[in-house]
Amino acid sequence: MGGQAKPWWKGVRRILQFNIEDRYGHYVAELDAEQIVETAKKIHADTIVFFARDAWGYTFYRGSRAGPPHPKMKGDLVRELIRRAHEEGIKVVLMTAHTANKLQYMLHSDWAQVNREGEVVLLEHAPPAGEYKPEWPELCINSPFADHLELEVWEASSLGADAVMLDSFRYLPDPSRACYCRWCRARFRSEKGYEMPSEPDWSDSRWRELWDWRYSVAADVIRRLKKASHGLPLVFNSHPAGWAGRMNRLVEEASDSIDIVFAECSEADHQPPGFIAEMVKLSRAVGRGKPVWATRNSFHFYMTTLSSTMLTVRQGLREAFIAGGSPMILVFSSLYMMDKRPLEAAAKVFQEIEVLEEYMDGAEPVRHVGIVFSTKSLDHYGRLTPSIYVDDVRGFYYALTSMHVPVEYTTLEALQECPGCYNVVVLPSTACMDDRAARIIRRLAEQGVGIIATWIASAMHPCGVECRELLLSDLLGVRLQGVLRLDWSYIILGEELARRVGRSLLPWGFVSRDLGASPTTRMLSYHTLVESVDADVDAWLALPSTEHGYEYTAGRSPPSRPVRLDAPAILHRGLGRGASAVYFTGQLGRMYWHTGHPDYLSLISWALETASPRRPIVEADAPPTLLVEPYRQGERLVVHMLNTSYNQRTPSMGLGGSRQPLPGFSSTFQAHPATGVVPVRNVRLRVMGTYSHAYMPLRGDRLEVKVSGSYTEVVVPVVDEYEVVVLEP
Template sequence: MEQQHHTSPQDKKWWEEPNRLLLINIREGDEHKLVPEELVANAQKFDATAFSLNGGGIVAFYDTKVLDHPKSKSLGDRDLLADVIPVAHREGLKVLARIDPSCASKIHSEKHPEWFSRDKDGNMYPVSGHYVTCPNGGYYNEYMLLIVRELLENYDIDGMWNNHGKFSAWDTGTCYCNNCRRIFKEDSGFDIPMEEDWKDPIWLTFNEWRYKQIAKWIKKVHDLKNQIKPEVVWTAAVQLMESWDFSRPGGWDVDYWIEHQDVITVECQRRYTVPWWPGAQAKYLQTNAPDKPRWMTASYFYPWWRVYSAPEEENRFWLAQQFAFGTSTWLHINGGYSDYFDRRGYKPLQEVMNRQGRWAEYFDDAKSVAKTALVYSRFTMDNYAGDSPEKKYLDHFRGYYLALIENHIPFDILSDKFLCSKNLDKYSVLILPNTACMSDDSAEAVRKFARDGGTVITTFETGMFDEMGKKRDKPLFEEAFGGEYLGYTRDNLKSSYANIEIRDDEMLKGIGDTDILPNDGSMVLFRPDASRTVPLTLIPPVQAHAGSTISIPEYSLIDVTTDHPILSYGGYGEGKTVYFSNQMDLLFYRYGFRDLGMLLANAVWAGLGEAADIIVSAPENIEIAYVSQSERKLVHLINYPVGIHLNTGWRRPGQTIIPAKDITVKLKIENLTKVRLLNSNLTLEPKYVNGWAEVTVPELSDHEIVVFE
């Protein structure tokens, strides 16, 4: 697949401009508290350009005429959309109506039982006095379209967005309704497996089918909207990567939706996952949908405590990542009309969004100029990692992501479905972190990239399975790696080491005075040929006995080494391939050893070579974004808040933003006229050395943009 490219008209539509949005969810019972003028005035305090308001689906917050479409119980004779939209438009704000097809009332379940999801015993899934509906049923494909039509034809809405249109809505189980059984049988020839089994090829086929069924519904709504009122924006919220437990059973894969939305929107609300999740999702959209406007929700609250504010320090860098990587913030405020609400986050978030408004010209049409691409593989996460997606795949991806952040290397995130020569040509380095599942066409594009002069970096079992998880007879990159796979892995390597064979190798730059590095986990046994460089080899576990986790102090002698390479690299065509045969990326993520992150980063720096055009010297908790506009280059500096690390199973949010001082930024740039700091409002005097311009940022608070004119 290639990325979708669209030609924008000279005069942009409103949603193609930089936006700051509010997602306002009204609860049943709060309607009488809503005063349109006050709502709009509050939105203006955030410098919002648009906001969303409840439309219809579960309940209607407008004067619906669709049969059996229930109105909100406290709505009375009000019509919130009719009340609010004129006031918003008078003040220059756009309004989106929210629809939610995820569940319906018991009245519908009695009249149309075929509309609803069923468990394997044929029972409906109850949620909050309603029942979960099926994306293959008539509620989604007929009834919701009546609601969409009514909203488009009767209200001057500027946009419409879909919330929670998915299988297994609200954490319910797999759907075994007659519609799903029939359609899956017609499409695949198989019955739906009665148990979730990630080793069963039919289950994998069913899982992939769910993704494509949701995409069909997204397209159906988009087509209807374009028939009735094409000037209205249509978007459907989705989640990526860290929310696999939500997206996978729901059938959410944004790659299949890109061409069926006017704006690509992702949600980013859970806070117990990695702190760079907003940046990861924004990078993914920026890379794979470069010519589509992109929005991302950010919750004012914590997911399970919808009226309790997340810490200011966390929200600041959460929103900074979105902005830096080209995604407009859509701030989600739930329960704002409640009698019990935490208002402490309002003022700082108003400050952040007003700053985004002042910086809008530095957001508009800013394009990533990263020379490195990190591949994210949903096929690997599903069809290889199966019921252990974090341990077997995501921790690899997270580890390389973290190494790039901490070493301040700009990078994009490319979908495994978009691995083709056209999409790879702009990069110098391609990273495949345990990308076990890959199609033949994708693999050939990767090999061609290396043959044509690029550097390909891979880890562990990359290329050993096809895209649907079938083990290959011959790994895809054996020739490119310059050697021979021995056919098996070595596991249980706790207390093992990597032996440094070549101390001054470019891959070991900055490691210092040590003979060994820590190792663990598993590794693929691989025999490189004589042309390959092998800087690291395996030292087997040093243990008290097989299976122990530590050695006896008196007997902790390393007296056995091997020639099994942990790292090997060499030329391939005009380029280079680098192979970490162990789980180097996963180990860095789990243990955080700085040396392992340096190894991963050094492989990238070596691959970039003369193509490297930015060097930033800053603490590891500073993330950078490097983007370009027509007459300038921009370097975003984002300061992650810090705190005491605890191993609780919940990511403790950073509570303190510590100002960073004297950060140096070097760019390889010509015709430089001025360097400015937007947040600090300072002009900097660059130094010029061998074609590089260097400036020092005296102090970074939460977010700064260095503008090179």
């Protein structure tokens, strides 16, 4: 009896997202279904994502009760697109339930989301001061607009589409964009028995309750829209690095109704290489393993009528694929009419994926390190400055990828479901934790999993209330005594670490871009004050002798001649089975994120080796600019290598304001796309296990295999942009 075929959307998809987002629909009259489907065929896309209605409230199909048809539309565009695409075996996903709807706002202005200042909440980027007429006003999901969204989803899923997408479905907790309309106030008062507080007060349970309530409201509406979708898969646009990262928690809370997480990656042109791959992994973690579709914009930066470079488009799409996601090329109608070169770049990648799909079917990432991403810590520790949490997380991620260590994002809940997945678990500033989560970490430690923790990991309850002691204090072998709040600090390394790093004294902190706010980056120089109970001390804290440094740019430089404290900065404690718990009293990942300095990278490397004696299954002798993503597929090992040895992408930065400011020598707001890649030669892969065959399916080349004991080695002669190596017994 044959097994049941998996749903179409659970495999790798090659996706064309075609957006019409200009106010007047300049090119709508020139577009037809045949043209769009032929474009999809030409680039080897097997899925088209298209608007059912735009952000102004106009539909691209006729006979709708949810909105009038776009006045420039020829024929019945969506219905014709679905029919024609299905004739070619192409799936169609309709975007709908956008919380911005200009037409409905003009008809029902009382449905608008309104912040505490009485301003209409906007989706678009508007000038910070002066009068402004909303272009994309956000409407409230507690108002009758929720019924309208339900109608939109019901209609879209009745047209014959294969899935529906909630695009830019936004209801945020942050004060500047949180809704205080009469509908929200009435519902909150009815459910909670008191008025909505308007001023952030994290010591007040009413403020924390309101913050969390907004997520539960949005999750409830998503469940309602899922029920209206006629059983079709529901795609949710989470935009994981946008909107202060809040949508990651919504994905987590509504994962029972979300089938596919859409990771919009519009920040890719001003983020590190590897960003799209990172967002795929993050979205998969918070989405509890759901499929992830990720975009690479066809345009450069936010200049929607200027193509990105073809290299950037190709590599961005490949990033999504090598991270285990489905790549999506986003094309706006304006650029489609002006410059089709990005589509040619997408075609090359989609053709590669056609060859490689068989090697990713059922494949699972090789896991060595799991970095916990805690949406509760982002909200209740990071609060209105999520970067103080997220930077510690991302610093560890990029440090490990630069060392070619197989790394994934995970959640505390997922660790319970997959206890044997990782050899090392990292808790970077994972402040918010309950007793159940702490038990999960202890259980992992008992099983020989190494633990790396930083700063105030496990120091707060999930709601953000301080515990007064680290919940994991017994595991880490420390006792919390307080918090050291300084603008600058130092750590003094013990002999072993000093030899490894090459120096014994390391500054801890980073210059502030804006001296008016703080002389240093907020909270980066802080440390917990702990005493060792049964942990070995590897480094000590040191106090600066002055408030700031007087060398060079006095006021910005770190102070010199620190004084050692009798307080640990780095400790480790044996856990048994060769594993250890390593604890940093400061934010090591955040230090690396800000500086990218090899001294802090050396500390991360040491922590990894100390936490677990187990080596990664796959090791690569290659420059840090080569992204290496290994997968297991039965007895096969599949290794993706993406070369990000690009030309310089961020040529300058500014320092911001200070007293008696001068104009800059030149501007410091730039975004340069990658235009060239430096080939990487003689990449040596060392793989645990014995394999007889190794080949490169994109080239058709076979590689020499050398078996030494329980390891197999292969050398890849050259990686230009992208290569894949398959090893088989």
